[in-house]
Amino acid sequence: MEISRTPTDIMDVIAQLAECATEIEASALVKQVVELLGAQWFVYSTLLPSIPNKTNDSFRYFIGCRPELCALYRERKWMMNDPFFDYARNNSAPLTGSKIKVLTPGQAEMIRISAQYGFRSGMIVPTHTSMDANKRMGLLYIGLELPPEIGEPLLMHKRVQFGALGAELLLWWNSRLKQQAMRKYSLLEEEVETLQLSKNGKVAVEIAAVFDIKLAAAYKRLNTIKEKLNVDRIEQAVIQADALGLLG
Numbered sequence: 747m748e749i750s751r752t753p754t755d756i757m758d759v760i761a762q763l764a765e766c767a768t769e770i771e772a773s774a775l776v777k778q779v780v781e782l783l784g785a786q787w788f789v790y791s792t793l794l795p796s797i798p799n800k801t802n803d804s805f806r807y808f809i810g811c812r813p814e815l816c817a818l819y820r821e822r823k824w825m826m827n828d829p830f831f832d833y834a835r836n837n838s839a840p841l842t843g844s845k846i847k848v849l850t851p852g853q854a855e856m857i858r859i860s861a862q863y864g865f866r867s868g869m870i871v872p873t874h875t876s877m878d879a880n881k882r883m884g885l886l887y888i889g890l891e892l893p894p895e896i897g898e899p900l901l902m903h904k905r906v907q908f909g910a911l912g913a914e915l916l917l918w919w920n921s922r923l924k925q926q927a928m929r930k931y932s933l934l935e936e937e938v939e940t941l942q943l944s945k946n947g948k949v950a951v952e953i954a955a956v957f958d959i960k961l962a963a964a965y966k967r968l969n970t971i972k973e974k975l976n977v978d979r980i981e982q983a984v985i986q987a988d989a990l991g992l993l994g
Contacts, residue, residue, distance in 0.1 A: 756779065756782055756783065756907055757907070757910060759775070759778065759779055759782070760779055760907070760910050760911050760914050761914070762775060763775055763776070763911075763914045763915065763918050764914070764917070764918065764921075766918065769808070769922075772808065772915075772918060773808045773809070773810065776788060776790065776808060776810060776911065776915065777810045779907075779911055780810060780888060780911075783904045783907055783908065784890075784900055784901075784904065785888045785889065785890055785901060785904075786864060786889060786890055786891060787810055787811040787812075787864045787865060787888070787889035787890070788808070788810040788811065788886065788887065788888050788889065789807060789808070789809060789810065789811055789816070789886075789887045790807060790808040790810075790884065790885070790886045790887075790912070790915050791806070791807040791831075791884065791885050791887075792806050792807070792882075792883070792884040792885075792915075792916060792919045793831070793882070793883055793884070793885075806919060806923075808915070811863065811864060811865070811889065812863045812864060814863060815859070815860060815863040815864075815865075818859060819856075822852075822855075822856075824852070824856045827850060827852050827853055827856075828853075828856070829846050829847065829848055829849065829853045829856070829857070830843075830846060830870050830885055830887055831885060833846055833847075833870055833872070834870065834872035834883055834884075834885045835883065837872055838872050838874060839872075840869055840870065840871045840872075840902070840905040840908065840909060841869070841870050842867075842868065842869050842870075842894070842898040842901065842902060843857070843865065843867065843868030843869065843870065843887075843894070843898070844867075844868075844894045844898060846870065860889070864889050864890075864891050865887070865889035865890075866889075866890065866891050866892060866893055866894065866897065867889065867890040867891075867892050867893065867894050867896070867897025867898045867900075867901060868887060868888060868889050868890075868898070868901070869887070869888045869898065869901040869902065869905070869908065870885065870886075870887055871885070871886040871887075871888065871905070871908050871909055871911075871912040872884070872885055872912075873885070873886065873909075873912040873913055873915065873916040874916075882916075882920070882991070883916075884912060884915060884916040884919065885912075886908065886911065886912035886915060888901055888908055919991075920991055923990065923991035923992075924938075924990075924991050924992050927987075927990040927991060927992050928992070931974050931975060931990075932974060933971070933974060933992070936957065936967070937967060937970065937971050937974075938987070938992055938993075940953055940957075940964075940967055940968065940971060941971060941983060941984055941987045941992065941993060942993050943956060944968075944980050944981075944983070944984050945984045945987075945988065945993050950964045950965050950968060951964070953967075953968075968980050971983050975987070
């Protein structure tokens, strides 16, 4: 996927994220956008809720920084105590890294080492798909090697564009996770729509009316969904589907 754009076309470039077919393509496009906006590094993480009593790869990310930093992040399990995620869970506005409250020695170490690997200046851009950030959220972290008093005002000046990039990234990940989950569980589009209706409180008779099918067919579809997701109740299927990124 070849892209050659000027900074004045930046929103058009961001919109092209939806056309990226692979994580490699998407990551390369994000890197280009970040550099067009005057930054150097980025990490984008998305976090989905865990499925009760199941193992779930809920933490996914793009890396646009030095790989050594990400290796340290995994090795030292900083995700369990990440001050940027703590901020993003309770806020939606972009914030510069120097304003993040550090509460533990581990958090202080993470910020200190991040600065050594290019994030001397940073900006956190939370992205949520609903009012409840604990349900599904993303975090775009932008970095510059400039000192905070110089670099952070430059990043904040582009906060609208970085916010648009973060929002598109979350939409891209949600779409990708939905497609992966549908393939894994052999779910049809109408079955996902049925799960969404169930999440919204609709019962079998209402689902039958929405799809213009007989009540018996609606019950059959609900039972098929439960079998595919290996649960006993449709409420459990909804929880699992939500955790997999299938529902809005």
